[in-house]
Amino acid sequence: xxxxxxxxxxxxxxxxxTLRVKPKWHMTxxxxxxxxxxxxxxxxxxxxxxxxxxxxxxxxxxxISTSPIALPQQFSMExxxxxxxxxxxxxxxxxxxxxxGAAGSVFLGSICAYALGKWKFKMNxxxxxxxxxxxxxxxxxxxxxxxxxxxxFGLYDNIWGIVLAHAIxxxxxxxxxxxxxxxxxxxxxxxxxxxxxxxxxQIYWKIVIPNTKLATVTTFVFQCTSIWNEMLFAxxxxxxxxxANAPLATIVLNGFVGSTGVEINQLMAGSMILALPMLMIYxxxxxxxxxxxxxxxxxxx
Amino acid sequence: xxxxxxxxMSVSYNKGxxxxxxxxxxxxxxxxxxxxxGPSGCGKSTAMYSIAGLLEPYAGEIYFDDTKxxxxxxxxxxxxxxxxxxxxxxxxxxxxxxxxxxVRENMGFSLKTxxxxxxxxxxxxxxxxxxxxxxxxxxxxxxxxxGGQRQRVALGRALVRSPQxxxxxxxxxxxxxxxxxxxxxxxxxxxxxxxxxxxxVTHDQTEAMTMADHIVLLNGGNIMQEGTPNELYDHPAxxxxxxxxxxxxxxxxPCDVKQxxxxxxxxxxxxxxxxxxxxxxxLAAYVGKQVxxxxxxxxxxxxxxxxxxxxxxxxxxxxxxxxFLIYVRVGEKVVVFKYAGExxxxxxxxxxxxxxxxxxxxxxxxxxxxxx
Numbered sequence: 108x109x110x111x112x113x114x115x116x117x118x119x120x121x122x123x124x125t126l127r128v129k130p131k132w133h134m135t136x137x138x139x140x141x142x143x144x145x146x147x148x149x150x151x152x153x154x155x156x157x158x159x160x161x162x163x164x165x166x167x168x169x170x171i172s173t174s175p176i177a178l179p180q181q182f183s184m185e186x187x188x189x190x191x192x193x194x195x196x197x198x199x200x201x202x203x204x205x206x207x208g209a210a211g212s213v214f215l216g217s218i219c220a221y222a223l224g225k226w227k228f229k230m231n232x233x234x235x236x237x238x239x240x241x242x243x244x245x246x247x248x249x250x251x252x253x254x255x256x257x258x259x260f261g262l263y264d265n266i267w268g269i270v271l272a273h274a275i276x277x278x279x280x281x282x283x284x285x286x287x288x289x290x291x292x293x294x295x296x297x298x299x300x301x302x303x304x305x306x307x308x309q310i311y312w313k314i315v316i317p318n319t320k321l322a323t324v325t326t327f328v329f330q331c332t333s334i335w336n337e338m339l340f341a342x343x344x345x346x347x348x349x350x351a352n353a354p355l356a357t358i359v360l361n362g363f364v365g366s367t368g369v370e371i372n373q374l375m376a377g378s379m380i381l382a383l384p385m386l387m388i389y390x391x392x393x394x395x396x397x398x399x400x401x402x403x404x405x406x407x408x
Numbered sequence: 409x410x411x412x413x414x415x416x417m418s419v420s421y422n423k424g425x426x427x428x429x430x431x432x433x434x435x436x437x438x439x440x441x442x443x444x445x446g447p448s449g450c451g452k453s454t455a456m457y458s459i460a461g462l463l464e465p466y467a468g469e470i471y472f473d474d475t476k477x478x479x480x481x482x483x484x485x486x487x488x489x490x491x492x493x494x495x496x497x498x499x500x501x502x503x504x505x506x507x508x509x510x511v512r513e514n515m516g517f518s519l520k521t522x523x524x525x526x527x528x529x530x531x532x533x534x535x536x537x538x539x540x541x542x543x544x545x546x547x548x549x550x551x552x553x554x555g556g557q558r559q560r561v562a563l564g565r566a567l568v569r570s571p572q573x574x575x576x577x578x579x580x581x582x583x584x585x586x587x588x589x590x591x592x593x594x595x596x597x598x599x600x601x602x603x604x605x606x607x608x609v610t611h612d613q614t615e616a617m618t619m620a621d622h623i624v625l626l627n628g629g630n631i632m633q634e635g636t637p638n639e640l641y642d643h644p645a646x647x648x649x650x651x652x653x654x655x656x657x658x659x660x661x662p663c664d665v666k667q668x669x670x671x672x673x674x675x676x677x678x679x680x681x682x683x684x685x686x687x688x689x690x691l692a693a694y695v696g697k698q699v700x701x702x703x704x705x706x707x708x709x710x711x712x713x714x715x716x717x718x719x720x721x722x723x724x725x726x727x728x729x730x731x732f733l734i735y736v737r738v739g740e741k742v743v744v745f746k747y748a749g750e751x752x753x754x755x756x757x758x759x760x761x762x763x764x765x766x767x768x769x770x771x772x773x774x775x776x777x778x779x780x
Contacts, residue, residue, distance in 0.1 A: 293504065295504035298460075298462050299500060302460060302462075302518075304492045304518050309521070317508035318507055
């Protein structure tokens with residue numbers, strides 16, 4: 108057989124074989140290694156989550172007596188109804204704080220970002236540096252003066268106090284994010300709008316905002332997630348316990364671990380309820396968030 | 409519609425250390441089509457932005473008719489009307505159409521800003537759209553338009569509002585050659601119809617020559633020469649102007665000026681010319697010195713028999729269709745001339761005679777024109 112093949116053919120055949128077989132063997136081993144590593148990480152990462160999901164559907168006795176990762180023997184919504192009873196008010200509070208806090212910081216950040224990104228004024232760089240520095244400010248450092256101020260405004264233990272704090276302390280982050288997007292709005296567009304008879308703020312409303320919708324959405328969602336999951340301001344700026352006026356969901360959930368013991372199924376169900384809204388946002392908006400991060404969403408020509 | 413007057417305007421991007429424009433003085437008449445021409449970085453766009461008010465000069469004054477628009481003194485504002493109050497329309501090279509609006513909204517935007525009633529905006533937009541053949545595109549978004557269509561929308565948007573001054577910053581730069589010729593013609597026609605004072609910035613001398621009533625040729629922040637296209641072409645004030653206008657470029661020969669038997673001779677080494685009568689007076693001061701002799705490619709012809717011409721050896725021939733560009737060597741120098749005959753000359757060695765009435769003489773030091 109070998110002899111009937113011309114030298115070229117046989118060499119070609121060998122080459123083809125090398126191409127087909129050898130790398131495949133090579134790649135298969137690599138792939139197996141990749142998958143093993145990925146599965147190991149996945150299990151490590153997802154196991155607690157899995158435990159929380161299955162436990163939330165167990166009755167409390169079952170949750171205590173069985174393995175935390177075992178499937179429920181009896182499917183039960185007991186945990187969810189209990190958690191909802193306890194969380195109802197605080198979820199609403201959290202919702203208000205998140206929406207208004209994020210909206211406030213996006214609004215303030217957007218204005219700052221526009222001024223810093225598109226206009227030159229005296230000491231604009233100084234302002235920007237100060238804002239960037241503020242982004243990295245650890246909140247623990249300013250808690251006491253913040254508490255003092257909020258109390259002086261008469262907003263202690265009031266959800267609007269927490270909204271105010273979030274709106275203001277979220278602003279530097281929003282500014283830094285949005286400045287990047289606004290910088291991508293072409294200068295020619297701004298000049299054209301000026302020539303067309305518009306002042307600085309008209310240009311902002313009519314040209315910059317409509318052309319950077321994705322930037323606004325992205326920043327808003329980003330702020331929502333961080334405010335929704337936040338505990339520090341919620342803990343410091345509102346009273347705790349039964350008499351609290353402005354309990355937020357994160358704090359109330361934390362209180363599930365009481366002095367008398369833990370209703371594990373309730374705690375897990377509560378965690379699920381709290382995680383759900385942000386999960387939904389990311390599932391439905393993920394596409395926009397990614398494209399929003401990739402581009403400023405506008406090009407003039 | 410307004411005349412534009414610029415007095416002693418200087419523009420600096422570093423607070424007066426160096427100047428992009430240095431004490432510019434300029435008067436643009438009402439209804440005139442004025443072209444700012446020059447190589448990139450010469451300050452032509454800067455001058456236009458200053459007129460628009462998009463840029464604050466370091467010093468100087470700008471008037472629209474008698475209204476003072478800008479008055480600056482050493483970087484300090486004395487009078488400054490912001491661009492939105494100058495009633496100007498501008499077309500940028502990158503068109504700068506608003507991506508969030510339809511063609512109709514783009515065209516009506518400036519009128520809407522001025523709070524013109526809706527019916528009137530619709531009417532004006534419709535009128536202008538018909539002129540520019542944009543009627544079918546009115547409800548499209550900008551992203552759905554081709555380059556040429558975008559260009560027309562940008563133009564239409566500027567024209568819709570009958571501005572005092574119309575400013576165009578290289579508006580044809582992004583179009584292909586054919587479309588550019590067409591838009592150039594239409595633009596000029598519209599400008600004449602509406603009689604709007606227009607400032608047009610370009611680095612393309614063909615655009616400048618074909619469209620302008622008034623060319624301002626800039627280089628390095630200074631006006632090299634201004635005037636009608638023909639004035640600049642026929643009487644370039646210096647070597648820069650002579651070289652910038654006209655394709656192919658003017659041929660420059662350094663010559664010694666000699667006096668022989670009461671006659672003035674221009675001696676280029678490889679050839680000698682008797683200076684014609686009309687330049688003798690201006691050449692008198694240069695006897696024994698050098699001058700630069702400029703001859704445009706179209707001002708050469710083949711010497712008739714018996715005439716003492718410039719000996720030239722053909723290097724290459726480029727047919728243009730209606731004429732030929734012939735590259736020849738005169739001595740060591742490559743010279744180009746435009747030959748209007750039907751067939752390119754077959755000989756390798758030619759004798760050329762320049763049109764003695766169209767010689768351009770320049771001082772080699774100052775580069776300024778010597779003859780009238």
